[in-house]
Amino acid sequence: MGAQKKRAAAAAAAARVSEDPDDLARQPLQAILLADSFTTKFRPITLERPKVLLPLVNVPMINYTLAWLEAAGVAEVFVFCCAHSKQVIDYLENSEWFSQPNFTVKTIESHNIISAGDALRLIYEQNVIHGDFVLISGDTVSNMSLTQALQEHKERKKKDNNAVMTMIIKKSKPSPITRQSRLGTDELFMAIDPNTKQLLYYEDKADHSKGTICLDKMLLAENPSISLHNDKQDCYIDICSPEVLSLFTDNFDYQHLRRHFVKGLLLDDIMGYKIFTHEIHSSYAARIDNYRSYDIVSKDIIQRWTYPYVPDVKFCGNRATKLERRGICFTAFNSEIEQSRSAQVGSFTVIGYGTKIGSNSKISDSVIGEGCTIGSNVLIEGSYIWDNVIIEDGCELRHVIVCDGVIMKAGAVLKPGVVLSFKVVIGERFVVPAYSKVSLLQQPTVHDSDEELEYADNSSGTVEFSSIQGTADQSNGEMTSESSEAHKPKLGTGGVGYIWSICEGGQEEEWRHSVAPIPEDKLTELSEAMDDDQELVTQDRTALSTSGELISDSNASEGDDNEDSKDDSVYFEKEVEATFLRAVEENVKVDHVILEVNSLRLSYNMTSADCAGAVFYSMMKLAIKTPHSSASELQQNTANIITTWQKLLKSYLLEIDEEIEIILKFEEMCLESAKEFSPLFARILHILYDKDILQEDAILRWADEKEGADESDKVFVRQSEKFIQWLREASEEED
């Protein structure tokens, strides 16, 4: 059998045309498919069925991923199952995937895994990955060809052993509206080296209120050119070298693939591992992350962007449907549906096997599963109805998801964004409010509303999960009847199920991730926000233009826009001062303050001399503001503050120029804003010298510079003449 398999594989490779005969044939390509997204965005549905088995246009999602992996030439797939692992394994065992030649599917099961990082660590321990592999989650739909990306990856790997990962990205329109309305995700910023395609920066949680992003200055210093993109979409398909798994093992705190692993690698310059990107153009790739992307990807499939993984072409696990022309557009039909003559089925609708549609019902832009019974005068619009659903006469469904076995009694209405989980019964004429989620299971009490929690280390998530799994199994039996009695009034007469309360702050956010279209007011809000952004860009010439290229030696531009930079420097000073004061109040660590000031500096495009000046200014300001009765007390206060924050100040004093800048700044303060300091000038200068903040060279150079200045300017030089004299002598002695 092994020989046969090998022969078949060779034949397959040969048949795959001469594009890459050696590379692929030599080592069979492996893939890791994470059949668990480690999120809770699809709750309550995912309490009863794993996400990868949810039907996407009537085919369980995992089939799209597996079909693509097979077509892309992957020879061996490890399916990692965690939540509801039994269901996933059962499904795969009964599917055709286990009996494919040249394509093996193996499952890895574990119950106490709570993140992708843990999963990869476990796979590493099993020692099954021998070469490059594709890392993908089971909810990704794609039709791209891997050949080119794989080849690029291998070539890079040959040249540079540190190129461990190639990330697939795709272009999308940069507007936040599109991003929100298409995938329900936040804006994603990436910095990519345009020549090598190396990924330098990745930020998917940018702070929108500020309208700025922060880049490490080293990034600009080290790379001759960087293009910063906000018009790229992460496809969540990665080609990884085997080192990636060991990296996960080495860094046991890596949990999330993007948030920890990718960012970790980008920040960590000790090991020098590099991530590269591969952009796809004509082919499709998207991941289903939430209800909105479920809606979008479904519609993309119906609109055939994912060809050949479309309803009327037969790929594994679906029954081919037939397209019928409805007006200009097409509707996928199975040949054996019973449809009343007066029923209107609109365009872009898929109707499953054995479904009955009553008279005068209207269906448009929807997906209806197998074996459903739809009564008469039903209105279904933009909805996803899974298998064996019974919808009685006169119901109205707009932009909702209805899971298997739901019964909707006559006249029930589902408002946009509603999700009905398995086997829920909605009572007669009951109106389910918008965005509500209804399940037979009660809402878990320890509800982790915050999605960050999904990746958290605490194990409460899994404990809770498994306990619910238990109830889920029982609920199919007698549990349903019991619970229905307790909560009858909630879903109308005869209704069964609980309406989940929307988690705190949820109402606000619910619209982002639901299947319903974005409400009008939110849309205008978003577009206003976008306009603001654009204004900001036009006002602020230093703000980064969208995806424009940034040349690293930005110092050159300093001379051109003096006025702007003057304005900026005032703002900048204020910002730094605010940051500093906050740091003092909240006892923030010095390192963090440095980070914050760095980010401010980048966004205002300032030099480190400016930073030093601003930091010093704010320190002095603080000293003055601290209550004091005499000059000596003020001096004491100043000394204390300088001691506490000397590290902050020093981090900007890279060269003598910056130190001189501080002295000049101090001088300026003494003359203008903080005249109280003027008698103390020499003493404080001494303190600064003592604390190693100022070197003698700087002070001497400052004195030399002032030599030829006006008398009025020389006040402080003269004041500190003694000190300078002493310094001169000291240095001469040393010589």
Added chain:
Amino acid sequence: MSLSQLMLGPNVVLCNAASQTYPSCNTFTHALSFFNKIEGSQATARQTAELLRSVISQQRVPYTNQAGALIDAVKAIGEQLIAANPVELAVGNIVRRVLHIIREEDLSLTTAAIGGLNLSAVSDDENDDDRDGDSTLSAAAVAAAARSTLRPPSLQTLLEDTPVSAAVPQTSSSGAADKSSRSRKLKHDVIEAVNELIQDIVTCHEQIAEQAVEHIHQNEVILTLGSSRTVLEFLFAAKEKKRSFRVFVAEGAPRYQGHLLAKELVARGLQTTLITDSAVFAMISRVNMVIVGAHAVMANGGVIAPVGMNLVALAAQKHAVPFVVLAGSHKLCPLYPHNPEVLLNELRSPSELLDFGEFSDCMDFGSGSGSPLLHVVNPAFDYVPPKLVSLFITDAGGHNPSYMYRLIADYYSADDLVVQRRATAGN
């Protein structure tokens, strides 16, 4: 249902591994799909024929009614194959042709047996030796002989046929030894004939190309649309015979395979002009002949061809330019275009038309009514009615569209046309 694992996308090849054990456990088939790797009816037809050949060779035939058993086996697989890729009509054509071959071989054996019984046992043996020795002669020649002499499609032969088929059970029940030898022989003959068919499919390009000089004359201007291997070989053949002519290539949006064709033509030293599809009407008045390939030729002489072909045909008709369609005989489909079983068209991915990233803001489902204002439809095929076609050139020679039904009667048995419909209804 393990057989449904067959996935035949449009660009798909059936891979036929040696490990097929169809009759035992129904897990015989698998088809590998390769993305954009191999396409074309010829490759698909060939793979289908090879697959069916291995099915036949592994099928255990009972003593009685061997032909029936083979037909059932082929039908069962054929249904799956056709259902797996309804767009590629060549699959169905080959299945039907193999069925036809089985019927023909069975018929010729029966007639031979009847002849043998009528004469003597010795002459039967002689007959056997004859066939075994000269296999190419046997299956093909007998089939051809049977086709031409026994079954001309006339009322008379229909009447004559009845006693022959009635004689089948009679002869098969005559003697056990005779039966076993005959069963082996039937299978052997059928496989020989299928080999013959595969050979035909493989060489169809050459056979069509041989006729090139008869159609392309000195200093003519030929127009073609998109890319077709048959057309390519046809033009090369004319070029090799020292004909000098020019070729206009319409690029064939949205896949632009015309660009590739132009490249290859230039590589072989042909004077080539590349034009857009929309320029066809402007250029057609200078053209002497339109030569195009086809996806399938229907029983009425209509053609299913890459999208844009109807435009070219209409332009050609307007200027009375001959519109010539090249098609290997595996593309002859015994069905009519109005037949509900025929999936005339295939909607391909919109990404061939426009870049998803560029237009992602037009694909907004999340705002407004929930359905985007932009719809992209990308059909792969056109239907060209028979009245627009001047001539078909197949491996069997040039034919008028109205003659197609006759060719089809040669290649297919009327009993098999409905096979598919019954199959889907029973499914």
